[in-house]
Amino acid sequence: MPGVSLPKFYIATSIPYVNAPPHIGHALEFVQADVIARYRRLKGDNVFLATGTDENSLKNALSAEKLGMKTEDLCQRNSALFRDLVDSINMSYDTFVRTSLKGDHWKMTQILWDACNASGDIYKKKYSGLYCVGCELFYAEGELDGGLCPEHRTKPERVEEENYFFRLSKYQDRLIAAIEKDEIRIIPSSRKAEVVNFMRSGLEDFSVSRSVNRAHGWGIPVPGDPSQILYVWFDALGYYLTAAGIASDRKAFNEMWPIDMHVIGKGIVRFHAIYWPAMLMSGGFEVPRSILVHGYITVEGEKMSKSIGNVVDPMDVIRKYGTDPVRYYLMKEISTFQDGDFSDRTLKDVINNELVGNLGNFVNRTLTFISSKLGGKVEKQKLGDEDMELVGQITGLVGEVERMLEAEQLNVALLKILEISNLGNRYFQNSAPWKLIKEDEAKAKKVLFICANICRILGILTYPYMPSSAERLLGYIHETPSSFEEAKKLSNEFKVEKPEILFSRAE
Numbered sequence: 001m002p003g004v005s006l007p008k009f010y011i012a013t014s015i016p017y018v019n020a021p022p023h024i025g026h027a028l029e030f031v032q033a034d035v036i037a038r039y040r041r042l043k044g045d046n047v048f049l050a051t052g053t054d055e056n057s058l059k060n061a062l063s064a065e066k067l068g069m070k071t072e073d074l075c076q077r078n079s080a081l082f083r084d085l086v087d088s089i090n091m092s093y094d095t096f097v098r099t100s101l102k103g104d105h106w107k108m109t110q111i112l113w114d115a116c117n118a119s120g121d122i123y124k125k126k127y128s129g130l131y132c133v134g135c136e137l138f139y140a141e142g143e144l145d146g147g148l149c150p151e152h153r154t155k156p157e158r159v160e161e162e163n164y165f166f167r168l169s170k171y172q173d174r175l176i177a178a179i180e181k182d183e184i185r186i187i188p189s190s191r192k193a194e195v196v197n198f199m200r201s202g203l204e205d206f207s208v209s210r211s212v213n214r215a216h217g218w219g220i221p222v223p224g225d226p227s228q229i230l231y232v233w234f235d236a237l238g239y240y241l242t243a244a245g246i247a248s249d250r251k252a253f254n255e256m257w258p259i260d261m262h263v264i265g266k267g268i269v270r271f272h273a274i275y276w277p278a279m280l281m282s283g284g285f286e287v288p289r290s291i292l293v294h295g296y297i298t299v300e301g302e303k304m305s306k307s308i309g310n311v312v313d314p315m316d317v318i319r320k321y322g323t324d325p326v327r328y329y330l331m332k333e334i335s336t337f338q339d340g341d342f343s344d345r346t347l348k349d350v351i352n353n354e355l356v357g358n359l360g361n362f363v364n365r366t367l368t369f370i371s372s373k374l375g376g377k378v379e380k381q382k383l384g385d386e387d388m389e390l391v392g393q394i395t396g397l398v399g400e401v402e403r404m405l406e407a408e409q410l411n412v413a414l415l416k417i418l419e420i421s422n423l424g425n426r427y428f429q430n431s432a433p434w435k436l437i438k439e440d441e442a443k444a445k446k447v448l449f450i451c452a453n454i455c456r457i458l459g460i461l462t463y464p465y466m467p468s469s470a471e472r473l474l475g476y477i478h479e480t481p482s483s484f485e486e487a488k489k490l491s492n493e494f495k496v497e498k499p500e501i502l503f504s505r506a507e
């Protein structure tokens with residue numbers, strides 16, 4: 001783990017179930033978390049980004065049984081697919097936790113269990129309830145939709161047994177206060193209102209274990225009672241503690257905790273905004289500072305589902321269009337907080353119009369011109385009022401990009417970045433440096449000085465979204481994405497290489 005002289009920023013994705021391979025919605029969450037992580041690094045934070053796979057779910061055991069596989073083999077196989085995805089999508093994660101591997105994560109459950117137990121919040125109770133295996137969640141009759149799970153449209157099963165319970169009800173008032181006062185900031189605020197309303201209707205204790213039998217022998221045993229398996233959410237939520245080093249390096253953990261931001265889908269808000277902070281309060285740990293909630297992705301206007309056969313494999317899309325174009329598309333076309341739609345047609349249009357036609361075109365024209373007509377050299381220029389007006393517009397937009405990124409409005413920030421590229425393109429076109437160079441060389445040099453600076457600024461601003469392309473872009477002007485502050489000022493001297501095509505047309 002890195003040193004701690006810088007402000008720390010601990011961010012994590014949720015960990016997906018591995019009963020099926022990844023779909024495009026997983027890629028969305030990975031890229032969102034990565035954009036925020038990379039932006040924070042540009043701001044100078046000591047960022048720690050965690051991800052992994054949730055492998056102790058009953059769903060995994062049932063899927064494996066259906067496939068005639070050992071559960072550990074299914075987990076290993078599908079977890080590797082998720083790992084391939086986070087690598088292929090170029091997510092800059094610091095740790096990847098697999099929850100079924102005995103080791104730090106299993107030790108974590110003992111620490112968390114003991115801490116909650118010591119607070120008197122774990123007790124045994126006989127009960128009966130309606131359980132959705134898909135959600136790994138008990139539903140009250142009133143929460144069902146025509147008797148079906150609202151998330152899975154399946155009938156929950158009636159379950160009866162003696163389990164351990166967690167005293168969630170005890171934390172209701174403290175939780176409501178923490179969320180209302182934004183000690184746990186829920187983003188966007190519409191989700192905050194939903195959570196508070198849900199809590200006001202009353203919180204019930206929830207079961208944190210099940211019989212070995214009902215768990216099909218799969219999962220982490222309850223500390224001190226091997227006849228029971230930990231409820232999968234109890235261990236899955238604890239992954240955030242595991243990743244920060246609670247069981248491996250307590251000093252590093254104490255410096256990294258609390259987690260600064262969870263990035264999760266709208267279907268698991270209740271677990272992260274209610275169960276999880278309550279477990280942390282009970283265990284004597286600080287609660288998360290913020291929870292960013294994204295929506296779901298439909299495909300060509302329809303809900304993704306195996307039965308319709310329209311599940312989009314993000315690896316296919318990456319192979320076809322490349323990592324950065326896919327990252328760009330997901331961040332720009334899918335609103336950060338709302339549901340969005342994936343469409344192959346739109347993806348192609350976005351690549352061809354915005355990346356190739358706008359950003360790539362501007363960078364390519366500018367740098368090619370400088371390298372061929374100005375010997376690859378740009379020098380400091382005295383700018384007139386008109387030039388300063390354009391520079392002012394650009395720095396104004398950089399400020400807006402920053403404000404939008406601070407508010408986690410990732411798609412809006414990207415629109416502002418595209419506006420900068422638009423301004424650059426228009427300026428290059430209107431100034432016509434290919435004519436100017438013959439008529440007024442001094443003026444041509446000034447135009448290229450400004451255009452080269454816009455390229456540089458675009459390189460820094462697009463880095464969180466398209467890290468490889470941004471690094472290539474900045475490489476052509478002998479720079480690296482070092483700090484966000486650099487995007488707020490002009491650089492006086494450039495050496496420019498002849499660039500290669502930044503983005504290729506999508507066919």
Ligand SMILES: [Zn+2]
Pocket residue numbers: 132133134135136149150151152153
């Ligand atoms: Zn369900």
